[in-house]
Amino acid sequence: MRLVSLVEELESHGLIEAGKTHDFDLVSLKSISEFERFELKTSRDVVLLVVETMTALHLQFIERLMTFAPVPLIITARNAEEPLLSTLLQCGRITFVPQHLDFSRLMKIVELAQVRFETVNRLHQKVAELEHHLEGIKRIQLAKHDLQQSGLSEQEAHRVVQKVAMDRRISLPDSAAKFCKNQLR
Numbered sequence: 001m002r003l004v005s006l007v008e009e010l011e012s013h014g015l016i017e018a019g020k021t022h023d024f025d026l027v028s029l030k031s032i033s034e035f036e037r038f039e040l041k042t043s044r045d046v047v048l049l050v051v052e053t054m055t056a057l058h059l060q061f062i063e064r065l066m067t068f069a070p071v072p073l074i075i076t077a078r079n080a081e082e083p084l085l086s087t088l089l090q091c092g093r094i095t096f097v098p099q100h101l102d103f104s105r106l107m108k109i110v111e112l113a114q115v116r117f118e119t120v121n122r123l124h125q126k127v128a129e130l131e132h133h134l135e136g137i138k139r140i141q142l143a144k145h146d147l148q149q150s151g152l153s154e155q156e157a158h159r160v161v162q163k164v165a166m167d168r169r170i171s172l173p174d175s176a177a178k179f180c181k182n183q184l185r
Contacts, residue, residue, distance in 0.1 A: 001023070001024045001025070001045075001046060001110075001170050002025040002026075002027060002028065002044055002111065003025070003046050003047075003048070004027045004035075004038065004040065004045050004048070004156055005026065005027065005028050005029065005047075005048040005050065006028075006030075006031070006032065006035050006048070006050070008050060011158040015028070015048075018034075018127055020114075022106065022107050024110075030101075038107060040069040042069050042070065042071050045071045046071060046072045046073075046074065046110050046113060047065070047071050047072070047073045047074065048076075049062075049073065049074070049075045049076070050077075051077045052077065052078050052079065053077060053079040054075070054077040054079065054080035054081070056084065057162075058075075058084075059084055059088065061076075062091075066091060066093060066094075070093060070117075072113040072114045072116070073092070073093065073117075074094075074109055074110065074113045075088065075094060075095070076098070076099070076100070077096075078099055078100065080096075080165060082096070091120075092116070093116065093121070095109065095113040095116055097109060112133045120122065120184060135173070136171070136172070136173030136176075137173075138179050139173045139176040140158075140172055140176040142180050143157070143175075143179035143180050144158055145157075146175075146179055147160055147161070147179065158177075161176050161179060
């Protein structure tokens with residue numbers, strides 16, 4: 001595991017000591033611009049952001065990070081305005097530690113961040129699968145509706161969509177999409 005840190009506070013001695021006593025590679029970066037040029041390895045990196053005050057600039061950086069290289073992210077700040085904090089936590093992939101981070105607890109916090117990140121990623125994946133499934137159901141219903149407009153019953157319309165799917169060896173939603181686009185009429 002590699003812990004990539006951006007520590008904006010003056011005191012980073014505790015982090016260096018924690019890096020020596022635990023089983024992770026510590027990469028310390030000095031600024032957001034340096035961080036944005038750094039290549040993250042999303043499969044093994046955990047990011048630690050230690051700031052005095054959470055600002056809109058930090059939030060923009062975090063949004064870019066989670067869009068282009070999502071990794072477990074631990075943020076600690078002595079001061080964070082409630083709207084910024086709410087926006088941060090809505091993502092679900094971020095572990096926020098208020099006040100000052102006790103570096104002796106760092107490994108436990110890293111483990112928590114990794115579990116949160118993996119859990120939320122699974123939830124995002126499940127939501128995407130369910131949305132895709134729901135879109136398929138909508139397409140099937142729309143195709144059946146279109147076929148019913150031509151005088152078929154709902155069961156007959158379903159059988160037509162189903163037969164085309166079997167004949168063409170495609171999924172039922174893909175078959176329905178062809179009817180919705182008037183490609184088979």
